[in-house]
Structure formats: structure tokens, C-alpha cells
Amino acid sequence: MLRLAQEYGLKAGGFKPFDVGLLERNAKEQFHDGQLFCQNMPDDPNENLVSPYLAHERYPIEMAFRRDGIRIDWKLVQQRLQIFNQTYDRTFLELPGGLHEPLAKDIILIDWMKQVGRQAVWIIQPKLSLFEHNLMELKLLKEEGFKLHIVINNLAKTIDPDLLFYMWQKIEDVLDQQLEGMIPFIPSWKSGKRLMIVAMEENLPNLIRSVFPPPLEKIR
Numbered sequence: 001m002l003r004l005a006q007e008y009g010l011k012a013g014g015f016k017p018f019d020v021g022l023l024e025r026n027a028k029e030q031f032h033d034g035q036l037f038c039q040n041m042p043d044d045p046n047e048n049l050v051s052p053y054l055a056h057e058r059y060p061i062e063m064a065f066r067r068d069g070i071r072i073d074w075k076l077v078q079q080r081l082q083i084f085n086q087t088y089d090r091t092f093l094e095l096p097g098g099l100h101e102p103l104a105k106d107i108i109l110i111d112w113m114k115q116v117g118r119q120a121v122w123i124i125q126p127k128l129s130l131f132e133h134n135l136m137e138l139k140l141l142k143e144e145g146f147k148l149h150i151v152i153n154n155l156a157k158t159i160d161p162d163l164l165f166y167m168w169q170k171i172e173d174v175l176d177q178q179l180e181g182m183i184p185f186i187p188s189w190k191s192g193k194r195l196m197i198v199a200m201e202e203n204l205p206n207l208i209r210s211v212f213p214p215p216l217e218k219i220r
Contacts, residue, residue, distance in 0.1 A: 001014075001090075001092055001121075001200075001211070002014050002037065002040040002041055002092065003040050003196075003197055004197055004200055004201070004208065004212075005089070005090060005212065006040075006042070007197060008212060010089045010090060010212060011042050011043075011087070011088045011089045011090075012041070012088055012089060012090045012091070012092060013037075013041055013045070013050075013084045013087060013088035013090070013091045013092070014037035014040070014041060014050060014091075014092050014093075014094065015037075015050060015080065015081065015084050015091060015092070015093050015094070016033050016034055016037065016050065016051045016093070016094045016095075017051070017052055017053055017077050017080065017093070018053050018061050018065075018072070018095070018096060018103060019032060019033055019034065019051050019053065019054045019055070020054070020055045020056075020057065020058050020059060020061060020064040021055075021056075021057070021058035022054050022055065022056045023056045023057060023058075024057075024058055032051065032054060033051065033094060034047045034050045034051025034054065035047060035051075037050045037051070037094075038050055043087075049080060049083070052076065052077070052080060053065065053070055053072060055067070055068045055070060056068055060101060060102065061096055061101055061102065061103050062102040062103060062104060062105070065104075071104075072103065072104055081116065089212075090211065090212065092121075093116070095109060095113070096109055098137075099113075099137050099140060099141070110140070110141075110144065113146075114144060118144070118145050118146045118147060119146065119147045119149075120141060120146050120147070120148055120149070121149045121151060121207070121211065122137075122138065122141065122148055122149065122150050122151070123151045123152075123153045123183075124138075124150065124151070124152055124153065125152075125153055125154075125155060126152050126154060126156075126159060126163070126164050126167055126168075126182075128163060131167055134171070135170070135171065135174060138150065138171065138174070138175055139174060139175070142175055148175070148177070149180050149207050149210055149211065150171065150175075150177075150179045150180060151179070151180050151181060151182065151183060151204060151207060152164075152167075152168065152179065152181070152182040152183070153182070153183045154182055154183060154184055154185045155185065156185060157185055157187070159185075180204050180206050180207040180210075181203045181204045181205075181206065181207065182203055183196075183199060183200060183203060183204070184199055184203060186199060
């Protein structure tokens with residue numbers, strides 16, 4: 001979405017306040033998400049602005065932060081959000097995948113999401129093992145009054161078309177709303193970012209119109 005915003009001359013910022021797994025990424029010589037965000041944002045932002053809390057080990061947020069002695073300063077997180085909202089046309093927050101993920105002793109992810117805002121682009125993988133989990137979380141978000149933009153992200157080269165159709169239809173029936181579409185499988189998308197942009201434009205036009213402010217006029 002950050003790269004796509006640039007296609008339309010918009011300034012978009014990516015904020016990932018809570019992250020884990022720094023040691024694993026360093027061992028694999030991979031960028032962490034904050035670094036990737038910075039590479040796709042204008043004005044060369046500071047990594048600490050984009051990803052203020054990054055734990056070394058890949059554990060649940062609360063556990064990983066506790067092992068590193070990290071305590072979340074909620075006022076600082078709110079100040080960072082204000083900076084993003086004042087600087088960028090659109091701010092995208094990447095959050096942990098589980099709504100009940102503990103962030104600290106007395107707060108889980110969905111509690112904090114409700115404080116920040118009630119609009120979410122919810123990306124799901126079309127896996128049978130995740131189907132019930134996806135349904136439960138989507139229903140909870142709907143019940144909590146979130147405006148949802150639901151996208152399927154197909155990370156597999158092959159997928160059972162009958163299963164995909166069933167999942168797609170069932171989610172729409174349960175939530176009484178249409179999915180935005182699906183990001184198709186793209187081999188080695190990291191070396192083909194242009195392919196990802198084209199794929200999103202072709203498969204998710206409604207999402208682009210919903211998330212980015214009109215009028216949209218492509219500049220590239």
C-alpha cells in the first residue's frame with residue numbers, strides 16, 4: 001500500500017509500533033518491517049519513528065518485550081501516531097495477527113485498536129486450518145463496530161478453487177458484506193514489486209478507492 005500510494009502522488013506512512021524477531025532476521029540477513037517501511041516512504045523517516053518497540057526474540061509481544069525489559073509507553077505511541085497523521089495523507093498501522101494478542105499485562109490488541117480507530121484492512125490467508133479463526137475474528141471486529149476492508153492474500157502457488165470459493169462465499173454471508181478481492185500468488189514478489197502494484201490495481205480497485213482519498217490520478 002505504501003508503494004501504491006506513491007503511484008498516485010500520495011504521501012503514505014507505515015507504522016509498526018510492536019514488533020519481534022530481530023535476532024532471527026539478522027541471522028537471515030533480512031530487513032525488519034520498520035526498515036522495509038522506511039524504504040517505501042517519502043522523506044527518509046527514522047526507523048525508530050516507524051518501529052519504536054522491537055524485541056529480539058520471536059515470542060508473543062508481551063513475553064518478548066518482558067524478556068528484553070521493554071515497557072510500552074502508551075503516551076509515546078500516541079504521540080507517534082499524531083506525527084504520522086500530521087505528516088502523511090494516509091497512515092497504515094501493521095499490527096499483530098491475533099485480536100487477543102496480549103500487548104501488556106492489562107491490554108490486548110483489540111482493546112488498543114478500539115482506542116486508535118475503527119477502520120481496518122484485514123488480510124487473511126485462504127488456509128483451511130485458519131478458516132474458523134478468521135471467521136471468529138472477523139465477526140468480533142464487525143460486532144465491535146469496525147469498518148472492514150477484507151482482502152484474501154494468496155501466498156500459495158496452488159489452491160483448491162472449490163475451497164477458496166466456499167471460504168469467500170461463507171465470509172461474505174456471515175458478515176453480510178463483500179470482500180474487496182484477492183492478492184494473487186506472485187513468485188518472489190520481493191524482486192518484482194512492480195508486479196505486486198499491478199496485481200493490486202487489477203484485483204483490488206474497490207479497496208484503493210476506499211482507502212485512498214479521491215480524486216485518484218495516477219502519476220506514473
